Amino acid sequence: MITFAKVIEQLYAVTAAWGIPWLVPTLVVMTIVVGVVVAYIAVAAMFLIWWERKISAHIQVRFGPMRVGGWHGWAQSIADGLKLLLKEDIIPARADKVVFVLAPMVVFAASLASYVTIPWAPGLIVRDLHIGVLYMVAISSLAVVGIIMAGWSSNNKYATLGAMRSAAQAVSYEVPLVLSILGPVMIAGTMRMGGLVEAQGGTWLGFLPRWYVFPQAVAFLVYFICALAECNRLPFDIPEAESELVAGFHVEYSGMRFAIFFLAEYANMFVVAAIATTLFLGGWHGPWIPIPGLPAEVVHGLFGLVWFQVKCYFLIFVMMWLRWTLNRLRVDQLMDFAWKVLLPIAFANLIITGLVLML
Amino acid sequence: MERVKAPVPIGTTVMVERLEETMEEMYVNMGPQHPSTHGVLRLMLKLDGEVITDCIPYIGYLHRCHEKIGENRSYPQIVPYTDRLDYLASMSMNFGYVVAVEQLMGQKIPERAEYMRVILAELQRIASHLLWLGTFGLDLGNFTIFIYCFREREMVLDLFEAVSGQRLNYSFYRIGGMGMDFPGGWVENCRAFLEWFKPRIPEYDALVTDNILFRKRIQKVGILGREAVVNYGLSGPMLRASGVKWDLRRNDPYSIYDRFEFEIPVFEDCDVWARFLVRRQEMIESVKIIEQALDQLPAGEVMAKMPKTLKPPVGQVYSRTESPRGELGFYLISDGSPKPYRYKVRSPAFCNLSALPEMMKGFLVADAVAILGSVDIVLGEIDR
Numbered sequence: 249m250i251t252f253a254k255v256i257e258q259l260y261a262v263t264a265a266w267g268i269p270w271l272v273p274t275l276v277v278m279t280i281v282v283g284v285v286v287a288y289i290a291v292a293a294m295f296l297i298w299w300e301r302k303i304s305a306h307i308q309v310r311f312g313p314m315r316v317g318g319w320h321g322w323a324q325s326i327a328d329g330l331k332l333l334l335k336e337d338i339i340p341a342r343a344d345k346v347v348f349v350l351a352p353m354v355v356f357a358a359s360l361a362s363y364v365t366i367p368w369a370p371g372l373i374v375r376d377l378h379i380g381v382l383y384m385v386a387i388s389s390l391a392v393v394g395i396i397m398a399g400w401s402s403n404n405k406y407a408t409l410g411a412m413r414s415a416a417q418a419v420s421y422e423v424p425l426v427l428s429i430l431g432p433v434m435i436a437g438t439m440r441m442g443g444l445v446e447a448q449g450g451t452w453l454g455f456l457p458r459w460y461v462f463p464q465a466v467a468f469l470v471y472f473i474c475a476l477a478e479c480n481r482l483p484f485d486i487p488e489a490e491s492e493l494v495a496g497f498h499v500e501y502s503g504m505r506f507a508i509f510f511l512a513e514y515a516n517m518f519v520v521a522a523i524a525t526t527l528f529l530g531g532w533h534g535p536w537i538p539i540p541g542l543p544a545e546v547v548h549g550l551f552g553l554v555w556f557q558v559k560c561y562f563l564i565f566v567m568m569w570l571r572w573t574l575n576r577l578r579v580d581q582l583m584d585f586a587w588k589v590l591l592p593i594a595f596a597n598l599i600i601t602g603l604v605l606m607l
Numbered sequence: 608m609e610r611v612k613a614p615v616p617i618g619t620t621v622m623v624e625r626l627e628e629t630m631e632e633m634y635v636n637m638g639p640q641h642p643s644t645h646g647v648l649r650l651m652l653k654l655d656g657e658v659i660t661d662c663i664p665y666i667g668y669l670h671r672c673h674e675k676i677g678e679n680r681s682y683p684q685i686v687p688y689t690d691r692l693d694y695l696a697s698m699s700m701n702f703g704y705v706v707a708v709e710q711l712m713g714q715k716i717p718e719r720a721e722y723m724r725v726i727l728a729e730l731q732r733i734a735s736h737l738l739w740l741g742t743f744g745l746d747l748g749n750f751t752i753f754i755y756c757f758r759e760r761e762m763v764l765d766l767f768e769a770v771s772g773q774r775l776n777y778s779f780y781r782i783g784g785m786g787m788d789f790p791g792g793w794v795e796n797c798r799a800f801l802e803w804f805k806p807r808i809p810e811y812d813a814l815v816t817d818n819i820l821f822r823k824r825i826q827k828v829g830i831l832g833r834e835a836v837v838n839y840g841l842s843g844p845m846l847r848a849s850g851v852k853w854d855l856r857r858n859d860p861y862s863i864y865d866r867f868e869f870e871i872p873v874f875e876d877c878d879v880w881a882r883f884l885v886r887r888q889e890m891i892e893s894v895k896i897i898e899q900a901l902d903q904l905p906a907g908e909v910m911a912k913m914p915k916t917l918k919p920p921v922g923q924v925y926s927r928t929e930s931p932r933g934e935l936g937f938y939l940i941s942d943g944s945p946k947p948y949r950y951k952v953r954s955p956a957f958c959n960l961s962a963l964p965e966m967m968k969g970f971l972v973a974d975a976v977a978i979l980g981s982v983d984i985v986l987g988e989i990d991r
Binding site: 304307308309310405406409413482483485572573574575576577578579580581 | 634744754758814815821972
């Protein structure tokens, strides 16, 4: 089987044989990978923004963007992005300038780093770490640091309140999130993202796909709810509740810095959807047909790539659907829900899973 | 509790005096430019973490000497000014004012005009409550209900536009009757709207009323007991949500409200949730009133014979009507000249807002927007 890791290995072997120092292929690979991932994030985020506007519009009996670019306003996000790029870059006079400038970068870097272990297709994964799941969870919660930096450095009370809320929310929701992830990890017996997907090939009882969403439905629900909180999406968008805190932690940001926060939010949505797809929805598994004239491996890979995207975007659609249907929770209700409802459920699920596996 | 000295706005700049901030407590300035203050209301919130320990409302950003202007205008000239009081319920404002002047003059108006007044005022009540429901949903983070409500409000505005040519400030009520008759086909259009609107209430219920997240946000929030409500002199839905059955359409009938059958929704919960339910129920009751009025609508003139110049006899009058927000009172003193000697408005939202600090204490910042939303303020009428 052709895998990304094997290709890299070959590259190193060839360059070593030619006498080129290892640093050169490393830098080349890094540049290409980062370039591809950033390009993917940018395109996906722009698509998601447009998509969300269309979904919200259709839920609310209106059309959404219809003009820019012709067909259903497809170029709206591009136009918006250009506008944000060209806007004046404002840093408040009393702000802590270094931290203020760093904050959006930290947030974006955190979500960018999560893309390293996303298993796109069979063999297509940047680095299949042995502790991939742990890495994902750890990295994605780094974004909170950036949010707190943004809230603090803005020197604005609303921003500070938003950052405080964000920190409290992150601490509360990380716990049930990690516990819910442990279920599939226990069944599969591995923390490698690729390994988790491979373990979900085949079927349950001969007809159900062998996805962990079936035996771990409770864990999936807990994970999905926590993921919403992790992305600050409604009904958990309390750190940026615009009717209370105006815009929360990014109230003082404008222009490109604001755009980076926005980009990171959508990039983060894709990451949590990708984790859910990998752990619960069988990753790139799905029906595929061989195309004559093409190697079966390549066709399988292409189908896998498509299936993975389809599942991710379906989950993102559900997130958007919830956002435009529900209203915001209150801070204390949010905490109650995390500690008094989600955490016991996640624990019970973990214990039952463990018992079943033991027997 | 001792009130802390508050910042005083001077001209365009705000001179902020040093507020006594401790490590535990801080002041947050909410408004006048804030997404959920519904206009230019400014609140100083004293926060202990997220808990509100004190709240000081500042009003007056929209003050335009409404009452003083009234003393320099003839009686009919004041009608357009009343539009700008509560610009979300201009019909009701016109209604209250013309009823006061007619009472001062002892003027009777034609039957048909009375029915038209009631129909338009109740349609206005629906439109106003719809806008309230939409913006209240927005405050709580529910965006979709906002658009749904505006869809129906738009239809009411279309009906108003057909009648008066205006969509917001109608000036359609005249002293002595109405500006003109309903245009052809208007009654049928109005019935069609009511038929469309009735099934919409269950639709809103599915989206918000039956939504557990929505209920949890507003239940047991912003509690104001029966006694406090009466002591603060609140009126309208605020009063009825605290278990006081008081509606001027029933308790002090004006115009022809004694001819219709309708319920006065009263809830005992005293919280934001009860205020929500009262307004929701009032929309249903308004539909009932409009249907009865349309059925009974007599033919005939819509304007009484009035003198060229209105010179009410010397005397004074206080007349009150039930606007969507509560008791709307107009106090007029006439010295026999074409202009009122004194013109005073008792606006419902102004009195309702006075209870805000009482309701806010002890709740969270997130509740502040829900509580403020439940008061249903219109700054045009508060600041006058």
